[in-house]
Amino acid sequence: MNVVRFMFQNRTQVIELTLEHLWLVGWSTFLASIIGIPLGILISHRTRLNRPVLASANIIQTIPSLALFGFLLPVPWLGERVDRLAILALTLYALLPIIRNTYDGIRGVDAAVVEAGRGMGLTESQLLFKVELPLALSVILSGVRIAAVICVGLATIAAAIGAGGLGEFIFRGLAMVDNRVILAGAIPAAVLALLADFGIGWIEKRLRPR
Amino acid sequence: MIEFRNVSYRVEGIQVLTSLDLHVARGETLVLLGRSGSGKTTTLKLVNRLLSPSSGEILVHGVPQDQIDIIKLRRGIGYVIQETGLFPHFKVERNIGLVPKIEGWPDDRIRTRVQELLQLVGLPKELASRYPHQLSGGQRQRVGVARALAADPAILLMDEPFGALDPLTRDELQREFLLLQQRLQKTVVFVTHDLREALRLGSRIALMEAGKLVTLLTPHEFLKSSDPWAAAYVRAFGDGLESAANRGTS
Numbered sequence: 001m002n003v004v005r006f007m008f009q010n011r012t013q014v015i016e017l018t019l020e021h022l023w024l025v026g027w028s029t030f031l032a033s034i035i036g037i038p039l040g041i042l043i044s045h046r047t048r049l050n051r052p053v054l055a056s057a058n059i060i061q062t063i064p065s066l067a068l069f070g071f072l073l074p075v076p077w078l079g080e081r082v083d084r085l086a087i088l089a090l091t092l093y094a095l096l097p098i099i100r101n102t103y104d105g106i107r108g109v110d111a112a113v114v115e116a117g118r119g120m121g122l123t124e125s126q127l128l129f130k131v132e133l134p135l136a137l138s139v140i141l142s143g144v145r146i147a148a149v150i151c152v153g154l155a156t157i158a159a160a161i162g163a164g165g166l167g168e169f170i171f172r173g174l175a176m177v178d179n180r181v182i183l184a185g186a187i188p189a190a191v192l193a194l195l196a197d198f199g200i201g202w203i204e205k206r207l208r209p210r
Numbered sequence: 211m212i213e214f215r216n217v218s219y220r221v222e223g224i225q226v227l228t229s230l231d232l233h234v235a236r237g238e239t240l241v242l243l244g245r246s247g248s249g250k251t252t253t254l255k256l257v258n259r260l261l262s263p264s265s266g267e268i269l270v271h272g273v274p275q276d277q278i279d280i281i282k283l284r285r286g287i288g289y290v291i292q293e294t295g296l297f298p299h300f301k302v303e304r305n306i307g308l309v310p311k312i313e314g315w316p317d318d319r320i321r322t323r324v325q326e327l328l329q330l331v332g333l334p335k336e337l338a339s340r341y342p343h344q345l346s347g348g349q350r351q352r353v354g355v356a357r358a359l360a361a362d363p364a365i366l367l368m369d370e371p372f373g374a375l376d377p378l379t380r381d382e383l384q385r386e387f388l389l390l391q392q393r394l395q396k397t398v399v400f401v402t403h404d405l406r407e408a409l410r411l412g413s414r415i416a417l418m419e420a421g422k423l424v425t426l427l428t429p430h431e432f433l434k435s436s437d438p439w440a441a442a443y444v445r446a447f448g449d450g451l452e453s454a455a456n457r458g459t460s
Contacts, residue, residue, distance in 0.1 A: 112293055113295045130297075
């Protein structure tokens with residue numbers, strides 16, 4: 001296979017770009033989680049906020065990624081370090097599934113269980129940390145999993161603004177009209193997506209409440 | 211022990227409870243009887259302040275309830291609901307030991323207490339390490355009762371605790387409840403729509419209809435009552451109620 005030989009010959013670059021890709025995806029998924037999970041918790045308790053928050057996250061989702069990357073480029077502090085910019089944009093895209101699933105997960109906890117806990121004298125924070133979050137955890141994690149998979153795909157576009165990652169092979173291959181080069185970027189990206197999917201899915205299954 | 215003074219509860223313009231006056235004496239089992247929507251569960255939830263009255267005052271242990279810290283109030287009141295609301299992600303021992311745990315009891319004392327309670331409600335101690343989904347309905351309900359008793363509260367609130375059980379298990383649990391109550395002498399407020407259960411378990415029965423207290427009677431008085439609502443209930447349930455009122459340990 002030509003592609004395999006090509007990837008083997010350029011293995012240092014394949015590894016380097018894969019690591020860059022992971023860097024982008026890892027940071028953005030992490031940031032989206034530490035922003036999105038508290039937001040999801042907030043809107044599940046302050047239901048008045050859920051429409052505006054979910055609508056905003058939805059709107060972000062509809063912006064074409066290439067446009068968003070280009071749009072953020074002239075922003076002063078961001079434009080200097082394109083990887084920051086790429087992480088920011090990816091974080092924005094990753095927010096929706098995480099907020100959405102946190103919200104659904106917490107709202108999905110059996111109301112009788114929450115009421116029993118409250119009636120027993122658990123404080124609101126004990127309820128959240130001992131009851132709601134543990135019971136919603138697998139749904140929340142599945143949001144993180146979806147976010148990570150979305151990021152792996154979208155991060156390939158980040159190469160268009162020079163942020164690196166496996167998209168470099170893809171864009172280069174497109175320019176050279178060389179399928180081997182395109183595949184050298186696309187195959188590792190697909191593998192990363194599958195790994196993220198299985199990996200987080202495995203954790204999810206282990207943590208699922210009975 | 212618990213006193214309602216002219217308590218009303220409104221939510222979103224709907225009058226759920228209208229000027230309720232009710233006194234629950236120490237050690238008695240007061241049954242709130244009524245059909246769905248009569249306000250009996252609302253009354254129960256007002257006691258542990260899961261709901262706050264729109265007007266009027268509720269006294270617990272002689273103290274106006276809004277002067278007691280809400281968390282402290284609730285920890286001093288056991289709460290058992292239909293389908294128990296057991297925490298599905300906790301084993302039985304953690305379910306039962308949760309309130310003692312957050313009250314800061316040492317671990318070995320909690321463990322002893324859990325064993326004690328399991329025995330009290332008639333469950334083998336091996337069940338301590340099971341999850342709720344591994345138990346039968348009757349066992350879950352027993353765990354629910356044990357959990358409510360964990361920190362030895364003086365008051366127990368029970369909201370149709372045996373409603374979802376099959377008739378045989380229900381009968382068994384009702385009998386055990388009577389025996390338990392003889393020993394523990396808790397002040398119990400018990401919600402049900404089942405007259406037979408009310409006659410059997412209650413020392414007094416508060417009949418509610420459309421958010422009002424219709425009448426408050428002992429089981430024997432209830433059977434002979436000329437009150438139209440009480441009489442309607444007795445008619446609806448038909449024959450054989452006397453044996454229930456005799457605290458039928460049959």
